Amino acid sequence: MIPTLSYAAAAARAPLAPYRFERREPRDKDVVIEILFCGVCHSDLHTVRDEWGKGSYPIVPGHEIVGRVTRVGKDVKKFKAGDLAGVGCMVDSCRECANCKDDLEQFCMKGATFTYAGKDRHDDTPTQGGYSSQIVVDEAFVLSISDKLDLAAVAPLLCAGITTYSPLKHWKVGKGSKVGVVGLGGLGHMALKLAHAFGATVVQFTTSESKRADALRLGADEVVLSNDEAQMQAHAGTFDFILDTVSAPHDVNAFLQMIKRDGTMVLVGVPDVPPTIPAGSLIFGRKSLAGSLIGGIAETQEMLDFCAEHGIVSDIEKIDIKDINEAYERMLKSDVKYRFVIDMASLNKAA
Ligand code: NAP
Numbered sequence: 001m002i003p004t005l006s007y008a009a010a011a012a013r014a015p016l017a018p019y020r021f022e023r024r025e026p027r028d029k030d031v032v033i034e035i036l037f038c039g040v041c042h043s044d045l046h047t048v049r050d051e052w053g054k055g056s057y058p059i060v061p062g063h064e065i066v067g068r069v070t071r072v073g074k075d076v077k078k079f080k081a082g083d084l085a086g087v088g089c090m091v092d093s094c095r096e097c098a099n100c101k102d103d104l105e106q107f108c109m110k111g112a113t114f115t116y117a118g119k120d121r122h123d124d125t126p127t128q129g130g131y132s133s134q135i136v137v138d139e140a141f142v143l144s145i146s147d148k149l150d151l152a153a154v155a156p157l158l159c160a161g162i163t164t165y166s167p168l169k170h171w172k173v174g175k176g177s178k179v180g181v182v183g184l185g186g187l188g189h190m191a192l193k194l195a196h197a198f199g200a201t202v203v204q205f206t207t208s209e210s211k212r213a214d215a216l217r218l219g220a221d222e223v224v225l226s227n228d229e230a231q232m233q234a235h236a237g238t239f240d241f242i243l244d245t246v247s248a249p250h251d252v253n254a255f256l257q258m259i260k261r262d263g264t265m266v267l268v269g270v271p272d273v274p275p276t277i278p279a280g281s282l283i284f285g286r287k288s289l290a291g292s293l294i295g296g297i298a299e300t301q302e303m304l305d306f307c308a309e310h311g312i313v314s315d316i317e318k319i320d321i322k323d324i325n326e327a328y329e330r331m332l333k334s335d336v337k338y339r340f341v342i343d344m345a346s347l348n349k350a351a
């Protein structure tokens, strides 16, 4: 077994604190990765505070993982010791169902194995995430990472990047599309950068006037303060596509009104309280409301390669692991520009 240092929540809503546990020895197709950086996703916070009700504690969160391969199992083909590697939100799936065969493992009909708060398919042990010194993952769920980009700033691509890339691609956002991004946080700022890179006209909706200049710098053609009725009305009925990344309960109907006939609004944010949607918000204008969950492994690699080619990374604030609880409080106040990334070298000092 591999002794592992980490930060974990011992119980629902408990602050994260040092926790030691053991990772499995690599199986034949496993890759052992020394974690260098791990992004802090709002899903980590929802999970450890049991807002989605799936907690089985202790939980080590973290699914925006980049690091270096230290060892591989005997049948591993894609990786060798010394390679850079990434792990996102999933570490396994059944690989046999129709969705897995279509490279959509996130929708595995038997349930994908998520990186934390999941159960290993072979030995039923709990999966534990990336706020830790190393992780052991089957090579089929390990991503190749370019050495051209700032490694810490690449980490958030493993969740925030793919979660926004996938719906933008699926709904064919590109030149000629008018796109709205709701919420300028970790997911939102990646949606903004990617939609801009795809050639769309992008309007950033935010509740934070203080983020206006940043939004323009990150690629927005316009910024709309979503609690200003006049600014909102000026865009009513004009969007082809809106991606809602907001983490807290808010009025989804206000954004459905922004969609033009036959347009689509996609929810990726998962507030703990479900939205109320009057049928009229969709009927008038034949609008679609959809959802999207991360992306498959092949598409995640495609996104990482696209970002490497176009020099796209996350805007990050690097933190030490001991400051994680404070980072969560700042995230709740929408005070993150635009992703916290934990420097895992700080774990040795803290654990
Ligand atoms: P984040 O960095 O905290 O960003 C959320 C943003 O939402 C905030 O920065 C803020 O932007 C806006 N916001 C917050 N509270 C609000 C409120 N009460 N009303 C209106 N706007 C508000 O979070 P994140 O990591 O990007 O995650 C966003 C959500 O996506 C979370 O619910 C997370 O669990 C979910 N998620 C889903 C998937 C998926 O596969 N579907 C994957 C990853 C994460 P402004 O300051 O600009 O208003």
Ligand code: ZN
Pocket: 041, 042, 043, 044, 063, 089, 159, 160
């Ligand atoms: Zn995430």
Ligand code: ZN
Pocket: 093, 094, 095, 096, 097, 098, 099, 100, 105, 107, 108, 109, 110, 111
């Ligand atoms: Zn499957």
